[in-house]
Amino acid sequence: MVRLVTFDVYSALADLERSLVPALRAHLGLGEARARALLALWRRTQQAGTLISNSLLKGRVPFARLTDLALQQALARFRLQADEATRHELVAAWHRLELWPEARRVLEEVRARGYAVALLSNGDDAMLQALQAHWNLAFDHIFSGEQAGVYKPHPRIYYLPLETLGLLSRDVLHVAGSSLDATGAKAAGLRCYWANRRGERPFDPAYAPDHEGADLAGLLDILPPPDHS
Numbered sequence: 001m002v003r004l005v006t007f008d009v010y011s012a013l014a015d016l017e018r019s020l021v022p023a024l025r026a027h028l029g030l031g032e033a034r035a036r037a038l039l040a041l042w043r044r045t046q047q048a049g050t051l052i053s054n055s056l057l058k059g060r061v062p063f064a065r066l067t068d069l070a071l072q073q074a075l076a077r078f079r080l081q082a083d084e085a086t087r088h089e090l091v092a093a094w095h096r097l098e099l100w101p102e103a104r105r106v107l108e109e110v111r112a113r114g115y116a117v118a119l120l121s122n123g124d125d126a127m128l129q130a131l132q133a134h135w136n137l138a139f140d141h142i143f144s145g146e147q148a149g150v151y152k153p154h155p156r157i158y159y160l161p162l163e164t165l166g167l168l169s170r171d172v173l174h175v176a177g178s179s180l181d182a183t184g185a186k187a188a189g190l191r192c193y194w195a196n197r198r199g200e201r202p203f204d205p206a207y208a209p210d211h212e213g214a215d216l217a218g219l220l221d222i223l224p225p226p227d228h229s
Contacts, residue, residue, distance in 0.1 A: 002191070002223065003171040004161055005110055006120035006143065009128065011177025012195050012216065013119075014097035016043060023093040027086050038078055046070035047180070050122055050151035060149050063124045067091050094123075095130035106216040107137060113225045116140040118161060120174060122151050141165070153184025175219060182209040193219050 007013050017039060024035040049066040061069075068091050075082055082090070111117055118141035119128050125146050132139055141161070148157040161172050169189040176182040176194045179202055185192040186207040194202075194212035202208040211222050 001170055002115060002173045004116045004118060004140075004165070004167060005173050005175060005219075005223070006118045006161060006190075007107075007175045008177045008181050009119055009121035009123055009131065010097075011181065012175050013099055013103050013177070014131070015100045016097065019097040020090075020093055023090055027090055028080060028082060034078075038074055038080075041077060042071055042074040045073045050145075054151050054154055060145060060151065063122055063145060063151075064091055064094075064127060067094060095127055096134050097131060099135060100216060102215055102217050104135070104137065106219055109220055110223060111138075113223060115223060118143055120157070120161065121145065122157075152181055153187065155184070155188040158185055158188035158190055173223070175216070176209065179203045182212075183207045185209075193222065195219075 010016065017036060020039050021032065021035045024030055024038055025032065028035070028038075030038065046067055049061070049070050050063075053061040053066065068087055071082075071087055071090060107117060117139055119132070119139050120143045121128055122145040123131075125142065125144050128142050128144055132142065141164070143157070143160040143164070145151050145157055148154070148160055150156050152158075158174065161167055162169060170191070173191045173193060174185040176185055176192055177197075179194075179200050182192050182194040183203050186209060192209040192211070194209040195214075195216050195218070196212045197215060211218070213219070213221075
């Protein structure tokens with residue numbers, strides 16, 4: 001019954017460590033371990049910023065802006081200095097993220113089985129369009145936090161495919177990469193597959209995903225190939 005498979009970007013599809021640790025090392029002269037620690041704090045602060053943006057009810061702060069603000073906070077915690085040009089380059093690295101190793105194969109197989117595929121992400125439109133071009137992958141649709149005016153786990157972002165395409169919730173399977181995203185998708189009434197790479201538990205069992213696996217490859221076990229009989 002699934003017609004559309006939507007993919008989270010910054011956890012489900014993109015390998016942030018493989019993409020951003022080299023950029024932090026190159027621009028800030030950090031060792032591997034310190035760069036990884038800085039990235040972890042940067043990402044946590046960025047995610048906290050999305051929740052703050054939702055809670056303040058002052059309108060959605062652009063994701064690129066949140067990413068820069070979070071970077072400034074993380075740098076301050078690490079007692080590091082970076083001028084505006086350096087910060088700009090580091091935020092721009094989010095436009096060139098690398099896919100998880102199995103992601104391209106899985107995406108291409110999902111499309112080959114006849115399902116429409118879409119990005120459903122907190123990102124700004126320009127950031128997501130840049131990633132689509134960088135990956136050289138064709139998505140049927142891009143649904144963004146910018147279009148919804150909010151960030152996950154607000155239900156409005158998960159309703160975008162339903163409202164835009166006239167689909168029912170049962171027509172959509174969302175592929176989450178984090179507990180927060182899986183919770184938001186289920187609370188909004190969507191089916192959900194969680195690529196749970198770190199073996200985490202659902203935040204609230206009441207909103208546990210329908211399916212989960214250690215990576216994206218498990219998605220192929222629940223999406224049947226086309227019936228040519």
